[in-house]
Amino acid sequence: LAKTTQPISMDSYEGQEVNITCSHNNIATNDYITWYQQFPSQGPRFIIQGYKTKVTNEVASLFIPADRKSSTLSLPRVSLSDTAVYYCLVGDGGEGYQKVTFGTGTKLQVIP
Amino acid sequence: NAGVTQTPKFQVLKTGQSMTLQCAQDMNHNSMYWYRQDPGMGLRLIYYSASEGTTDKGEVPNGYNVSRLNKREFSLRLESAAPSQTSVYFCASERTGESTEAFFGQGTRLTVV
Numbered sequence: 001l002a003k004t005t006q007p008i009s010m011d012s013y014e015g016q017e018v019n020i021t022c023s024h025n026n027i028a029t030n031d032y033i034t035w036y037q038q039f040p041s042q043g044p045r046f047i048i049q050g051y052k053t054k055v056t057n058e059v060a061s062l063f064i065p066a067d068r069k070s071s072t073l074s075l076p077r078v079s080l081s082d083t084a085v086y087y088c089l090v091g092d093g094g095e096g097y098q099k100v101t102f103g104t105g106t107k108l109q110v111i112p
Numbered sequence: 113n114a115g116v117t118q119t120p121k122f123q124v125l126k127t128g129q130s131m132t133l134q135c136a137q138d139m140n141h142n143s144m145y146w147y148r149q150d151p152g153m154g155l156r157l158i159y160y161s162a163s164e165g166t167t168d169k170g171e172v173p174n175g176y177n178v179s180r181l182n183k184r185e186f187s188l189r190l191e192s193a194a195p196s197q198t199s200v201y202f203c204a205s206e207r208t209g210e211s212t213e214a215f216f217g218q219g220t221r222l223t224v225v
Contacts, residue, residue: 043218
């Protein structure tokens with residue numbers, strides 16, 4: 001299983017762009033990179049998934065360099081409601097989440 | 113569209129008691145999962161079911177049993193609860209296709225005293 005390393009916590013002011021980087025040095029060829037968001041007392045929620053280069057949706061962007069050994073989740077212009085824990089997951093989408101490990105995530109605190 | 117529904121939301125058990133956590137999804141997904149999350153920790157996989165009629169152990173299966181009753185329902189049973197099983201339990205189902213996405217329930221907060 002590919003292990004991921006991400007910062008334990010980050011602080012950001014409202015309106016700023018936040019970039020959370022995840023390191024996954026032993027990512028396998030078939031592995032996808034997925035990010036989840038979790039608010040207190042709720043289950044995690046899917047944010048974005050990618051394999052290489054850049055993926056963008058209405059919530060975030062995911063940047064993946066050519067060697068795929070790291071990835072960066074970018075949240076544009078964060079608000080207080082973006083305060084949450086963000087998990088970086090690496091695994092084979094074809095085999096499902098039984099091959100995926102949730103680490104401790106990055107606790108993002110947005111400051112007014 | 114309810115998504116993934118877990119019952120109960122809260123439960124207090126005495127050591128040695130048994131109980132079943134219920135989970136149902138209405139998205140016609142094949143795969144379903146049970147996780148536990150201890151305070152300040154990430155989620156750890158207890159059991160999963162890749163399809164109706166199949167179940168497999170995850171990272172922390174000891175002390176638990178599961179039943180995939182049909183495609184919709186996946187239950188988790190604690191036969192003899194222990195204080196170490198105090199945790200928040202999440203059920204999830206998985207959608208595959210353009211992206212592989214897990215949909216989580218709201219969780220069951222279990223306290224064993």
